[in-house]
Amino acid sequence: MKKGPNLKSIRFKLTTLPLIILFAAFTFVTxxxxxxxxxxxxxxxxxxxxxxxxxxxxxxxxSGLAYKTLNEQIEDKIRVSGRVILNQPTVNNDVLKKVAKTLDVDEINYTDGTGKIIYSNLESSIGAVFDENHISYPVLxxxxxxxxxxxxxxxxxxxxxxxxxxKNSxxxxxxxxxxxxxxQSLYDKTSYQAIVDEIGKNPDIVYAEFIDKNLKKIAANDSKLIGKINDDEGSKKAAIDGExxxxxxxxxxxxxxxxxxxTPVYVNGEHIGAIDIGISMKSVNDSVTKTVITLSIIGIVAFILVGLMLFVFANGSVNRLNKIKEYxxxxxxxNLSINIDEKLLKNKDELGDMSNALNLLKNSFRDIIRDIKEKADEVGKSSESLAATSQEMASGSEEVAATVNEIAKGTNIRLRKLQT
Known part of the structure; x- marks a missing residue:
């Protein structure tokens, strides 16, 4: 059965584990x-x-203020022109032409009580009638x-x-x-529709709209949406609440x-609605994608370089450790006769220090064992000398004992003779 990686080994701790940590760090950073x-x-x-x-x-x-100002100026000019005509002692076509030229007015029509044009600076208009359905009837x-x-x-x-x-009294x-x-040209260029059309030409703008206070789309770069209602939260906040x-x-x-x-829109201090644009999220997604790709490339390159460096240095360190383990x-x-590799001894790092310490330890053990052997040899020789001396002493003791026995026997014989 194939064994899995040894998670407690130095090789794993020096190579695989740092790479795992590095990968996790790059993933987190990305x-x-x-x-x-x-x-x-x-x-x-x-x-x-x-x-x-x-x-x-x-x-x-x-543009609203400018249009309103110009419109008011024209209306004032119309009022002045009307008063000038009413103050004329007589009115006819020539008088109206003269007033029109003097006041720079393009058309003047003078009607009777029935709404029929009886005088005009434009002869083609004479005889036309303003009936009760015409917008001017309240004045008529x-x-x-x-x-x-x-x-x-x-x-x-x-x-x-x-x-x-x-009114003519x-x-x-x-x-x-x-x-x-x-x-009108100014109005066309600055109208709601003109503005949203201009903004809508930007490729990053998905939609551009003007919404009134009733949430109705008054203008939109997509003409099909004009008249529809926006009832989302943003439209209500901007077009109704003014936020x-x-x-x-x-x-x-x-x-x-x-x-x-x-953004809410105000004209002359009056809140009239809101401008609404939808910006494409493509730029956001592109930026995120670019960031991820850039960081991923940097991470992969760094991962490979660091991995190779770790492999080279860790593999060399582990191989030297294995040699030290063999020694x-x-x-x-x-076996104290081994010779430690000179390359290990010449290394200037911690493993080199360990190799030199191991070499010293080996030499010390060998010296101690040699001393012990020499002492043992000396003790052996002393033991042999002591054994010989012991034998001599044992032989002398036997002779002494024999002499003592003889003396004792002689003494016993003499005592018996004396007793008899």
Whole structure:
């Protein structure tokens, strides 16, 4: 059965374990790096988005004020023209032409009480009738002293005019028209639709819309969405509550996740709605992907280099340790005649110190054993001398004992003789 790696071995601890730790560290750094990149990119996107919508809101406010100012100026001009005509002692076509030229007015129509144009600076208009269905009827009927139309396109040509109606106290009314192509052009360039169309050309913008306070889309870069209702949280906060809003949002129209940014719009201090843009998250995903790829490449290269370095150094260290272990094994078996490799002894690291210490230990053991052997030989010789001396002493003792026995026997014989 094949054995698994020895988790307690020096080789594992010097090579595999550091690589595992290194891999875990690079993985952690990559994950954290990707997260930080995403957060920082989204924060930057939020600031850029809010800055863009604020600029759009400011443009709408400024264009609204400019349009309103120009419109009021034209209306004042219509009023002045009406008063000038009413103050004329007589009115006819020539008078109206003179007033139109003097005041730089494009069209003046003077009607009777029935709404029929009886005088005009434009002869083609004479005889036309304003009936009760016409927008000017409240002035014609005397219910209003004046009425100002919005700028509209002429029914006779492609020009845009601003028409106003001033009541004639003698009956009828005066219609005054001023060419407003430049003002209409300004309006077209700065209208809600023009602004969202301009922003919508940016490839990073998924949608651009203007929402009124009823959450209705008044303008959108996708014309199919105009008139639809936005009832999401961001639209309510910006278009109704007047608060800026920015958050990731799933745009179900195109089934993509965008960063939804909304800024309330004010004109003359009045809250009129909000600008809403959806910024593509592609840049965020690209940044995160780029960060992950970069860190992964760095991690892989570093992992390989560190792995090779660890393998080379650790493998060399483990091989030297194995040699030292072999020497210790030989010494434990009593073999002190081994010669430790000179390369080990010349190493200037800790393993070199261990090899030199082992060499000293081996030599010390060999010297001790040699001394012990010499002492043992001396003791052996002394033992032989002592044995010989002991034998001599034993022989002398036997002679003494024999002499003593003889003396004793002689003494006993003498005693017996004396007794007898």
């Amino acid at each position: 994950v954290v790096g990707a997260y930080i990149t995403k957060v920082s990119t989204i924060n930057r996107m939020k600031e850029d988005g809010l800055q863009l919508t604020r600029q759009m809101a400011k443009r709408i406010e400024q 009927s005397g219910k209003q002293s004046e009425l100002m139309e919005n700028i509209r396109k002429s029914r006779e040509n492609n020009n845009y005019y601003k028409y106003g109606y001033v 003698s009956g009828g009314m005066i219609q005054i028209g001023i060419l407003a192509n430049k003002i 800026e809003y920015a958050k990731e949002y799933f745009y179900d129209v195109k089934n993509v996740t965008v960063y939804d940014v909304l 210790l094994g030989e010494m434990s078996n009593g």
